Amino acid sequence: MKRWIYGVLGIGVLVGAGFLIQRALSDSLVYFILPSEYASSGGEYDDRRIRLGGIVAPGTVAFDDQALQLAFEVTDSLMTYPVRHTGTPPELFQENTGVVVEGRFENGVFVSDNLLVKHSEVYEPPADGEPIDIEALKDTLQ
Amino acid sequence: MSDVGLGPLGNAALYLALAFALWGVLSGVLGSIRKDARLLTSARFAGIATFLAMTAAIAVMEIALLTDDFSVSYVANTSRAASPLWVKIVTLWAALEGSLLLWGWLLSGYWALLSVVAPNTPLRSWALTTMAVVQTFFILVPAVLAPPFETMSPIPLDGPGPNPLLQNHWMMAVHPFLMYLGFVGLTVPFAYAISALISGRPGSEWMLQTRRWTLIGWGFLTAAIISGGWWSYEVLGWGGYWAWDPVENVSFLPWLTATAFIHSVQVQERRHMLKGWNLLLIILTFSLTLLGTFLTRSGVVSSVHAFGDGPVGPAFLAFFLIVMAGSLALVAWRWDAIRDRADLDHPVSREGSFLAGNVLFLAIAFAVLLGTLFPLIVEAVSGDKVTVGAPFFDQATLPLWMIVLLLMGIGPLLPWRRANTQTLSSNLMWMTGAAVAATAVAFALGMREIYPLLTIGLSGWNLASLALLLLGAVVPRMRVGTRSVVQVIANYAFENRRRFGSMIVHFGVIVMALGIMASSAYRIDEQVRIDVGATAPFEDLTFTVKDTFMESTEHRISAGALVDVHRNGNLLTTLRPRINTFFGQSMNVPTPDVLYLPAYDVYLNVAAGITPDSEFVVLRVVRSPLVSWVWIAGFIMAFGTVYALTPTRRAARSTQRTPRGSATA
DSSP states (O other): THHHHHHHHHHHHHHHHHHHHHHHHHHHEEEEOOOHHHHHHSSSTTTSSSSEEEEEEEOOOEEETTTTTTEEEEEEOOOOEEEESSSEEETTTOOEEEEEEEEEETTTTTEEEEEEEEEEEEEEOTTTTTOHHHHHHHHHHH | OSSSSSSHHHHHHHHHHOOOOOOOHHHHHHHHHHOOOOOOOOHHHHHHHHHHHHHHHHHHHHHHHTTTTTBBBHHHHHTTTOOOHHHHHHHSSHHHHHHHHHHHHHHHHHHHHHHHOEEEEEEEHHHHHHHHHHHHHHHHHHIIIIIIIBOOOOSSSSSOOOOHHHHGGGGTTTTTHHHHHHHHHHHHHHHHHHHHHHTTTOHHHHHHHHHHHHHHHHHHHHHHHHHHHHHHHTTTSSSSOOOOOOHHHHHHHHHHHHHHHHHHHHHHHHHHHHHHHHHHHHHHHHHHHHHHHHOOOOOOOOOOOOOOOOOOOHHHHHHHHHHHHHHHHHHHHHHHHHOOOOOSSSSHHHHHHHHHHHHHHHHHHHHHHHHHHHHHHHHHHHEEEEEEEEHHHHHHHHHHHHHHHHHHGGGGGSSOOOOOOOHHHHHHHHHHHHHHHHHHHHHHTOOOOOOHHHHHHHHHHHHHOOOOOOOOHHHHHHHHHHOOHHHHHHHHHHHHHHHHHHHHHHHHHHHHHHHHHHHSSEEEEEEEEEEEOOOEEEEEEEEEEEEEEEEEEESSEEEEEEEEEEEETEEEEEEOOOOEETTTTOOEEEEEEOOOOSEEEEEEOOSSSSHHHOEEEEEEEEEETEEEEEEEHHHHHHHHHHHHHHHOHHHHHHHHOOOOOOOOO
């Protein structure tokens, strides 16, 4: 006859778990975006951790092997942002390769603590006037 | 070399196995319906025959691997002539086709064993038939969708060798094997559950007859998950063992439901409650192994393990849906017989705490499943590409784990039905005292974070609980005899294997909780640049890079650094972190070197390429407190499981008399 008590307790636990799950999910969703998407987002991604994908812009890579600071610019050909990464460049990191950096924007600079090279991606800059296929770039990087 | 190549020979064995398995299904179904003893005997022989044919297929594959027969497609795609012997042996499960073959073989081993040893009960025939159906699926997939025995034309001279991450560590030889043994082991209670539903005997027989199989499956799954963590730790180079990666998560899901199951079956055994719940749990556990295989083998979730896509994933999805729909239909059909007539006498009782624990395990499983699938849901709904980071899993599950630890301390001390308030409050007093004392010590030592403090407090709570359990068993036995404490404890441990085994496993869980807490909350992870010949301090250690080295063996080149690790001026060891490059593979594999110490591990990984003329090296240094205890806890839990499984002489004798076995504990 006390069955309803357990029912109530069970539902209570489920609601509690649901609340924890919901709170945790909204805090820790990490969006994957390209530089141009960040530019047009209007600050939506400013205070949260994101994954930023793009191509390492040629001629922008600088590595300080004393302080182990890596700086480069990431681009999707529409928009370019500077990236600061603490640590050494990973294997296969070079100009014009696809990368995904994880971290957050601070004053227009993306501060990364995780740098992944997407080496299967071979980027070809579009010919003049030809639009770059943003969706295809995003799919290959994801 | 004979006229027939190994490829066709392997295929012949595989198709023969398929034929036997189908015969097992057919004769099993007909025999069960008509109650035809001859057909049912034939179905049992089908199990043995399938096992022999699958063994032949495995043997052919191993011969092909060991003799570098590159006319066989699997060998050509995953093996390499210059690989060492052990790598060639384990290449069998280094890629999809071979793993499925191994899975099918292990399943056929369980089916054959069950055909021989399963007691002749009304449940046996449908259980063996269910095994035959599952077996048919697990032969169809490698035979049709992921064929390993295709004949190559032209025959390549050599192959690329297995994935370098897999040939880089011996642990890879162990982990998948254990995982499949766990999955397959849990197929047996599932088969008996289905049999119970079909034959209309959904009481407790199915569960009592599969008690040991369940524990075996659970034990292998536990060992598999922990060895998988150890493998990532030693191989992946980030100094951690669990990243809440989809592939890890999907192996964890059936473990969670199986853990709930091994607790809730005890409630049914003692109180004849939760019949439907237990049936649903084992169905869920088995289905989750299929869903997990679908998720990881179809490319729908992105994972660092990246198994890629193919037709195998959809097949697993289809089988998952069929199993779920079929099993739930059976449950609905038998619902009247399953429904619990008994009721909880009181929530503060053994069964009450087990039930609460069950709800928690399922809530954790739900959170993990949701986190794993959420990126798919978001992308389907909004098109946004998201990942769910590790913080989600920590935030969602840590509070639940804390309550699990809380219950783990109380549950075993509570009697069935209803607790005696006086004993209970005296027990709670001791346990709370231990929890407060442990937390106070941790606080005095400078720990301030909430979850580490809670974990330490709950460890004290649980240790007190184990001590009280032991005292409760030993003190009355001391009163009646003249034996010493050691004799009494040894005798108790020997006589009550299941009970004592569970105490060992729970002790392992405490050690595990402490190891996980310390190694994740107090981990230090830094990159350090050190000139060759120079010394750099790091916490209470100093690292001296003595030299760099290059060495090559027949199948790989290594470039690394020789690093002396000193503490207080004493040389602890020389670590050799390196980067391995396997011939035939383009990927370089950073290979960490670890100094295992009781208090903390020193984990060194090469972070930037090393050449013979490098003037400096960059090392990733990870210092994780108590991380070794995670592996030690794994051994304790495995030992406890084995201990609980070894029959006492008394139990063995009574099993012979009554097939149900004696209910000790």
